Amino acid sequence: MTTLAAGEDLPLGGEIAHADWPEFGWIDDVRPSLADAMAAGRPAALATLFKVEGSAPRGPGAQMLFTAGANGTVAASGYFSGDCIEGDVAHHAAQVLAVGQPRRLHYGMGSPWIDLRLRCGGALHVLLERVLPESPAVQALLRHAAERRSCTWISDGESQETSESAGPLLALTAEPFRIARRYDPPRRLIVSGGDPGALAAARLGAMAQFETILLRPGGPHAPPPFPVAQYVREEPAEALARLKVDRWTAYLGATHEDHHDLGGCLAALRGGAGYVGMIGARSRAPARRAALEAAGASPEELARLQLSPGVPGLGKSPWEVATGIIAEIMQALNPAHERA
Structure with missing residues (x-):
């Protein structure tokens, strides 16, 4: 040659x-x-x-x-x-x-x-x-x-x-x-939720070439109006146990209901997900962290949890919040020696 x-x-x-x-x-x-x-x-x-x-x-x-x-x-x-x-x-x-x-x-x-x-x-x-x-x-x-x-x-x-x-x-x-x-395995984004912010994160993730899965517990039978790899209606914890997670997987809890998102976060942390975040007000973070600790989350797992995900200062519209979160996920899923 x-x-x-x-x-x-x-x-x-x-x-x-x-x-x-x-x-x-x-x-x-x-x-x-x-x-x-x-x-x-x-x-x-x-x-x-x-x-x-x-x-x-x-x-x-x-x-x-x-x-x-x-x-x-x-x-x-x-x-x-x-x-x-x-x-x-x-x-x-x-x-x-x-x-x-x-x-x-x-x-x-x-x-x-x-x-x-x-x-x-x-x-x-x-x-x-x-x-x-x-x-x-x-x-x-x-x-x-x-x-x-x-x-x-x-x-x-x-x-x-x-x-x-x-x-x-x-x-x-x-x-x-x-x-x-x-x-490496394809980068994967799992978003739970169905409000405008969750949908914006899922849509941006799909556009950014993530294998994107949208979870909406008990959601409508019709799929979302944009392409995703999968749309499932299960509880997040059950879905993550079936799907399996790894360090090339990001999980974002965005139902705003703790009984959905906390279970998903715990399953993602225990599965070794490369990024685990949960959207919500900063004032709710201590109670959520305490609930996960009571459910058995270790200090090491809790240290990897993002309870106020995203990039500060971008704004609060769905697209602004989602843009910051996707940027944060990209950083987390790229090995340090490949970010330069």
Whole structure:
């Protein structure tokens, strides 16, 4: 496998569908798009940013996924540079889809080809590899996601495997070339409640690519008027026991009824949720904390509980409160070494 520079050996076609409005760049986790392609029996081109030099919008481990579209276009998910190189990567992806030969692409600083410039002045190195529906590595990767288990994708572009181990987000071996890219369970947001604030938090969470579950105990049978991964009408504690929680899960109690939200918070804390919050007035916090302590919550669990969630000063409208809470959840669910 040789390293190619921007613009070299481009195939016909390969333009990104809907590139004028690049909503594909909102997608950070390419696994749902990969699952759709594999279920339809279509190969995909997986692009992984494996090395960054200087300044860049994305760090090593960022990914894009390309699948064949109509009229020579490719459907894309994810982004690397904010529209500096995505079109060129799509051209190469079309070739990888067609012939199966992996490619390593070098953009920006240090590349002898200067027809594509990076606004940030750095350098990006991308591995493009074809993945096939029948690949055991792909099937294992998607199975780990469905079962909410971490794993690592190991590839030299031609030989691929999925390992149970979970190391750093991206590990690179230069010679022989190989990448090891960690995948964690999808970030999940569970919101209990049905008032405007709860609905705003659920809707923002879904828009921010969280796997969003809305709980509304005894709520209407009709689902909410916006897409969520699940809508359930159970008690929060019962629903969380069934759904299971983990450190990639955030729970927000927003029914404003303690007999609903306290049980949900206790279940989320005991399950090791990465974020547990409960909306309510600060004056209610001592009584709520005492009730959870009486129910068996440990001091360590209570220390992780947010009883006045969100970012102070944003305002009190539903969207303002929800924006602060979602920002707080994003910080909590991102490992410290990946926030920079």
